[in-house]
Amino acid sequence: MKRNLLFLVVLLLTFSGSLCFAQTDQKTVKEDFKPASTNQPGKEYPQVNSEGRVRAQISAPEAHKVQLDISAVKYDLVKDENGVWTGDSDRQDEGFHYYQLWVDGAAVPDPRSKYFYGASRWGSGIEIPAKDQEFYALKNVPHGQIVEKLYYSKTNYSIRRCFVYTPPDYETNTLKRYPVLYLQHGGGEDETGWTNQGKTGLIMDNLIADGKAKPFIIVMDNGAWRWPENVPRPKPGERPAPGSWPPKGWADGFTKTLLQDIIPMIDTNFRTLADQQHRAMSGLSMGGMQTKIITLSTPDVFSYVGLFSGGSITVEDVENSPEFKDKVKLLFVSYGSRELDENGETRFGGNPKADIEALKNIGIDSHYYVSPLTAHEWQSWRRSLHEFAQLIFNE
Amino acid sequence: MKRNLLFLVVLLLTFSGSLCFAQTDQKTVKEDFKPASTNQPGKEYPQVNSEGRVRAQISAPEAHKVQLDISAVKYDLVKDENGVWTGDSDRQDEGFHYYQLWVDGAAVPDPRSKYFYGASRWGSGIEIPAKDQEFYALKNVPHGQIVEKLYYSKTNYSIRRCFVYTPPDYETNTLKRYPVLYLQHGGGEDETGWTNQGKTGLIMDNLIADGKAKPFIIVMDNGAWRWPENVPRPKPGERPAPGSWPPKGWADGFTKTLLQDIIPMIDTNFRTLADQQHRAMSGLSMGGMQTKIITLSTPDVFSYVGLFSGGSITVEDVENSPEFKDKVKLLFVSYGSRELDENGETRFGGNPKADIEALKNIGIDSHYYVSPLTAHEWQSWRRSLHEFAQLIFNE
Numbered sequence: 001m002k003r004n005l006l007f008l009v010v011l012l013l014t015f016s017g018s019l020c021f022a023q024t025d026q027k028t029v030k031e032d033f034k035p036a037s038t039n040q041p042g043k044e045y046p047q048v049n050s051e052g053r054v055r056a057q058i059s060a061p062e063a064h065k066v067q068l069d070i071s072a073v074k075y076d077l078v079k080d081e082n083g084v085w086t087g088d089s090d091r092q093d094e095g096f097h098y099y100q101l102w103v104d105g106a107a108v109p110d111p112r113s114k115y116f117y118g119a120s121r122w123g124s125g126i127e128i129p130a131k132d133q134e135f136y137a138l139k140n141v142p143h144g145q146i147v148e149k150l151y152y153s154k155t156n157y158s159i160r161r162c163f164v165y166t167p168p169d170y171e172t173n174t175l176k177r178y179p180v181l182y183l184q185h186g187g188g189e190d191e192t193g194w195t196n197q198g199k200t201g202l203i204m205d206n207l208i209a210d211g212k213a214k215p216f217i218i219v220m221d222n223g224a225w226r227w228p229e230n231v232p233r234p235k236p237g238e239r240p241a242p243g244s245w246p247p248k249g250w251a252d253g254f255t256k257t258l259l260q261d262i263i264p265m266i267d268t269n270f271r272t273l274a275d276q277q278h279r280a281m282s283g284l285s286m287g288g289m290q291t292k293i294i295t296l297s298t299p300d301v302f303s304y305v306g307l308f309s310g311g312s313i314t315v316e317d318v319e320n321s322p323e324f325k326d327k328v329k330l331l332f333v334s335y336g337s338r339e340l341d342e343n344g345e346t347r348f349g350g351n352p353k354a355d356i357e358a359l360k361n362i363g364i365d366s367h368y369y370v371s372p373l374t375a376h377e378w379q380s381w382r383r384s385l386h387e388f389a390q391l392i393f394n395e
Numbered sequence: 396m397k398r399n400l401l402f403l404v405v406l407l408l409t410f411s412g413s414l415c416f417a418q419t420d421q422k423t424v425k426e427d428f429k430p431a432s433t434n435q436p437g438k439e440y441p442q443v444n445s446e447g448r449v450r451a452q453i454s455a456p457e458a459h460k461v462q463l464d465i466s467a468v469k470y471d472l473v474k475d476e477n478g479v480w481t482g483d484s485d486r487q488d489e490g491f492h493y494y495q496l497w498v499d500g501a502a503v504p505d506p507r508s509k510y511f512y513g514a515s516r517w518g519s520g521i522e523i524p525a526k527d528q529e530f531y532a533l534k535n536v537p538h539g540q541i542v543e544k545l546y547y548s549k550t551n552y553s554i555r556r557c558f559v560y561t562p563p564d565y566e567t568n569t570l571k572r573y574p575v576l577y578l579q580h581g582g583g584e585d586e587t588g589w590t591n592q593g594k595t596g597l598i599m600d601n602l603i604a605d606g607k608a609k610p611f612i613i614v615m616d617n618g619a620w621r622w623p624e625n626v627p628r629p630k631p632g633e634r635p636a637p638g639s640w641p642p643k644g645w646a647d648g649f650t651k652t653l654l655q656d657i658i659p660m661i662d663t664n665f666r667t668l669a670d671q672q673h674r675a676m677s678g679l680s681m682g683g684m685q686t687k688i689i690t691l692s693t694p695d696v697f698s699y700v701g702l703f704s705g706g707s708i709t710v711e712d713v714e715n716s717p718e719f720k721d722k723v724k725l726l727f728v729s730y731g732s733r734e735l736d737e738n739g740e741t742r743f744g745g746n747p748k749a750d751i752e753a754l755k756n757i758g759i760d761s762h763y764y765v766s767p768l769t770a771h772e773w774q775s776w777r778r779s780l781h782e783f784a785q786l787i788f789n790e
Contacts, residue, residue, distance in 0.1 A: 040517050041585075060501035065457060083500060101503075105478060106455035108496075108503040115510045115517055122435050122510060138554055143545035150538035150596075159533055171664045174569065190436075201545075269566045 029053060029088055036113070038096075038127045043112035052128045054089040056101065056110065063104050070099035070126070093338070094130035095379020096197045098123060116197045120188040125197055130379060134206075135386050136199035141209035142168035146195050149269070153261045156253070160222065162262065163195050164270065167208055167215030177271045179216040179278035179393040181304075182258065183385070184223045184287025191222040194385075197378050203386050213389045216280075217270055221262050223254045223283070223290055251293045258294065259301065276327065280392050282306025284381040296320075299327040304392040306332040308384035309339060309376050312352035315362060325364060329395065331356075332388045334369040336380035367391060424448060424483055431508070433491075433522045438507035447523045449484040451496065451505065458499050465494035465521070488733070489525035490774020491592045493518060511592045515583040520592055525774060529601075530781050531594035536604035537563035541590050544664070548656045551648070555617065557657065558590050559665065562603055562610030572666045574611040574673035574788040576699075577653065578780070579618045579682025586617040589780075592773045598781050608784045611675075612665055616657050618649045618678070618685055646688045653689065654696065671722065675787050677701025679776040691715075694722040699787040701727040703779035704734060704771055707747035710757060720759060724790065726751075727783045729764040731775035762786060 033047035033055050045057040056068040056075075061083025067074040070089050077087035098118050101110050109115060113124040147164040167178065183200065185193040194200045200218060207213035227233055231247040267274040281302045283291040288310015295305045296317060305328055307313070312333050318324050333352050340346060344353045356368040369387045371380040428442035428450050440452040451463040451470075456478025462469045465484050472482035493513050496505050504510060508519040542559040562573065578595070580588040589595045595613060602608035622628055626642035662669040676697045678686040683705015690700045691712060700723055702708070707728050713719050728747050735741060739748045751763040764782045766775040 042515075058501055058503075060499055062460060062500035063458075063498070066501075100506075103458070103498045103501045103503065104455055105457035106453055106461075106498045106503075106506075108453075108498065108501075108506050109510075111495075111501075111503050111516070111518065115504075120437075121506065123506065138545075140547050140554060143554075146543040148541040148543075148590075148596075150533075150600075152535050159535060159538075195543075201543075205545075 036126050037129070038114050038125055040112055040114055045112055046110060046126055048126070048128055052091040052094065054092060054099070054126055054128075055086065056089075056099075057084060057086045058101055058103070058110065058112075059084045060103050065102070065104055067102040068099065069102055069107070070097055074102065092128045093374050093377065093379065094128050095374055095377055095382070096125055096127055097377065098125050100124055117192050118189045118197070132383070136202045136206070136382055138202055139206060139209070141205055143205050144168045144170065144201055144208075146201050149265075151261070151265045153257055155256045155260050160257075160261070162191055162219055162221035164220070164266070165195070165201055165204060165218040166270070167217070168205060169215060170217075170271070174271075177273045179214070179280070180266060180270075180272050181216055181218045181280040181282065181389075181392065182262070182302075183218050183220050184281075184283030184290055185220070186283075186285030186287055186310075186381075190224065191220050194218075194220045198385070199382055200385065203382060204389060207386065207389055214393045216389075216393050217266075217272060219262065219266055221258070223287055225250055225253055246289075251290050254290055255294050255297070259298065263301070276300055277303050277329075277395075278393065280304035280306070282308065282332070282385075282388055283310055284308040284384070285310050285376065292317075295328065296324055299323040303327070303329045304332075304388075305330070306334075306384070306388040306392075308334050308381045308388075309336060312346075312350060312355040313359065314355050315358045318359065318362070318364065325362070329365060330391055331359060331364055331366045332369070332384075332391060333367070334371065334380070334384040334387065336371045336374035336376060338373065338375035339380075340370065431521045432524070433509050433520055435507055435509055440507050441505060441521055443521070443523055447486040447489065449487060449494070449521055449523075450481065451484075451494075452479060452481045453496055453498070453505065453507075454479045455498050460497070460499055462497040463494065464497055464502070465492055469497065487523045488769050488772065488774065489523050490769060490772055490777070491520055491522055492772065493520050495519055512587050513584050513592070527778070531597045531601070531777055533597055534601060534604070536600055538600050539563045539565065539596055539603075541596050544660075546656070546660045548652055550651045550655050555652075555656070557586055557614055557616035559615070559661070560590070560596055560599060560613040561665070562612070563600060564610060565612075565666070569666075572668045574609070574675070575661060575665075575667050576611055576613045576675040576677065576784075576787065577657070577697075578613050578615050579676075579678030579685055580615070581678075581680030581682055581705075581776075585619065586615050589613075589615045593780070594777055595780065598777060599784060602781065602784055609788045611788050612661070612667060614657065614661055616653070618682055620645055620648055641684075646685050649685055650689050650692070654693065658696070671695055672698050672724075672790075673788065675699035675701070677703065677727070677780075677783055678705055679703040679779070680705050680771065687712075690723065691719055694718040698722070698724045699727075699783075700725070701729075701779070701783040701787075703729050703776045703783075704731060707741075707745060707750040708754065709750050710753045713754065713757070713759065720757070724760060725786055726754060726759055726761045727764070727779075727786060728762070729766065729775070729779040729782065731766045731769040731771060733768065733770035734775075735765065 030049050030051050033049045035044050036046050036048050047055040066077040066085040075087050075089050077085035079085050100107050110124040115122045116125040144167045149162050153160045208215050228247050279302050281291045288307035292311050295302045345351045353368050356366045359366040371383045374380040425444050425446050428444045430439050431441050431443050442450040461472040461480040470482050470484050472480035474480050495502050505519040510517045511520040539562045544557050548555045603610050623642050674697050676686045683702035690697045740746045748763050751761045754761040766778045769775040
């Protein structure tokens with residue numbers, strides 16, 4: 001388990017460390033740039049071309065150095081006679097990426113992009129059109145609702161917020177009750193991630209319209225945790241010593257909040273099927289690690305389990321949680337292909353595909369999915385949700 | 396009517412024209428600054444002191460000039476030995492203000508504030524604590540839900556979005572039906588304004604918890620309009636000639652969408668009391684002007700009418716719309732005190748208080764409210780909603 005949990009610290013450190021500088025080879029750039037779909041209304045920049053390059057632009061007449069900072073690389077922009085700086089990135093993977101601009105040493109959001117919460121800040125994001133983007137496109141199909149819900153938490157004496165997706169027929173079919181998926185974000189993200197950059201609502205609307213997924217409710221809450229005060233933190237830039245990270249009990253707080261506050265609140269306020277057989281949990285990265293810990297320790301609460309770039313479950317894990325095998329109906333594990341080496345192992349060791357095969361052999365309905373040509377990024381997780389949603393609540 | 400509609404063009408031009416430069420008199424500044432409530436989680440800057448001054452800070456080691464730009468004034472920041480720039484604004488009015496930073500000629504959002512849509516862009520906003528902030532504070536009372544709803548519009552062949560507030564008992568009291576208020580944003584804003592910077596949900600939750608307002612549904616849609624192609628635009632910086640602005644028919648598109656798409660969609664998907672007696676419309680600035688045009692022309696649709704910094708209704712207006720007097724139960728007009736001169740007239744002429752007195756004299760239940768010491772800003776409109784919400788649906 002520990003090997004998988006190391007992903008979290010890597011994610012947390014990724015954004016702060018933009019290590020290299022680069023200059024794109026302009027000779028090879030295809031001049032078919034179009035405004036990004038993530039731009040603010042009416043804004044012409046940033047743009048993306050058919051190769052997946054990003055062209056950024058900002059007016060900064062008195063500046064001496066302006067850079068585009070995306071996927072941990074900084075690209076120099078060039079100033080024209082009007083003081084407008086423009087420049088291109090190398091090719092980006094399909095899907096959604098956080099980015100920022102540097103203006104004379106100030107790291108700032110691009111004033112023309114929309115903003116998303118990730119890497120522990122609200123900042124710019126950009127969409128690189130993907131070959132499979134139809135599955136999360138805005139279409140004229142029946143749409144569900146995204147509900148922002150405030151509630152009082154007895155476990156941490158605060159008012160918390162979650163977002164809840166209800167399927168298209170929820171408001172009109174008022175006697176029907178629905179299964180529920182609890183869907184968690186990653187480290188440095190919050191409860192807004194799955195609805196904004198994750199496109200949860202559109203993914204589900206399209207799947208339901210196509211008859212590929214059962215209508216169900218999705219709850220997206222905040223799984224952020226604080227470093228325990230009695231545990232020393234790893235120094236910046238250092239990898240924590242094996243076994244020292246994450247600190248023991250790091251998921252206890254959210255486990256308690258989920259079981260004692262969130263699930264009862266949802267079952268009171270929404271027309272749920274409020275039993276183990278109609279309840280699923282999944283999450284990305286840190287949210288996948290939380291899903292693993294919580295579902296292994298409470299197999300009487302969840303029937304379906306999904307880990308997206310958030311570790312794996314082994315036969316040994318299942319043997320240490322005997323009820324898991326009897327009660328959990330389906331297990332799903334996924335990664336982006338760029339998170340795996342040539343042997344299918346994750347960067348921290350472990351082979352999730354082999355884990356899944358072994359679980360199948362002991363009789364657990366287990367599924368493994370690899371998102372083609374994507375890394376530890378949202379396109380991997382959109383695709384993972386799209387796959388997982390078709391597998392659950394089919395009984 | 397035309398005199399009132401001029402507010403819109405002023406609002407549209409306000410943000411682009413930051414005309415003056417200023418340096419705060421540091422000697423008088425009270426050193427009791429605290430992080431703004433509108434900051435991103437965990438961010439120490441910007442800060443606000445008890446005088447309402449804003450202290451901005453940004454790291455920009457290679458920059459030569461950095462400024463804070465708020466309420467149409469630019470304030471120079473000063474660089475320290477670490478390349479961190481800091482500086483204060485003059486006193487700001489209570490409530491919410493849009494702002495931005497300038498780094499060597501680049502106008503950028505403050506990377507540490509949350510972002511809001513206004514002045515035709517997603518950008519920084521800051522909250523100056525107000526003496527009456529309790530009415531929109533987050534409290535441990537029953538909370539309603541904010542629902543994001545996508546729907547297909549037959550009147551403009553597109554998928555549109557609105558936000559819907561449902562009161563705290565809506566999900567549990569599932570046989571009850573509710574009145575509906577249609578609540579519109581101003582020019583350069585969108586359907587997110589009333590829930591984000593407007594604090595609609597918290598204002599209503601607190602009023603309902605105190606028994607001061609009836610529970611009702613609030614629909615916040617997008618009232619943006621395009622300049623008609625056959626009408627010349629006023630030149631930048633020029634005031635349009637009297638009578639030439641706004642172009643005739645500017646509200647026709649939204650009127651059609653509201654009556655033919657939005658209201659039927661809401662009545663289908665929410666448990667509304669779907670008749671004139673249980674329907675209200677109000678809006679701020681441009682949204683108030685739309686409210687005036689729409690409710691005067693369709694008095695069989697709305698019973699309660701609210702104009703917040705968005706013009707006034709005269710006896711002449713009512714005489715030209717004979718059914719209005721018989722059918723509309725209540726009219727509410729409000730302004731920020733700084734929008735009025737010493738005679739109570741708006742900057743473009745007209746005396747809304749006198750208009751309201753005259754309407755009372757012909758038997759219309761009319762109300763006039765002035766928000767103390769606020770301008771054409773969100774604090775005026777939060778207070779206006781807070782007043783208006785207590786007056787409607789009481790029969």
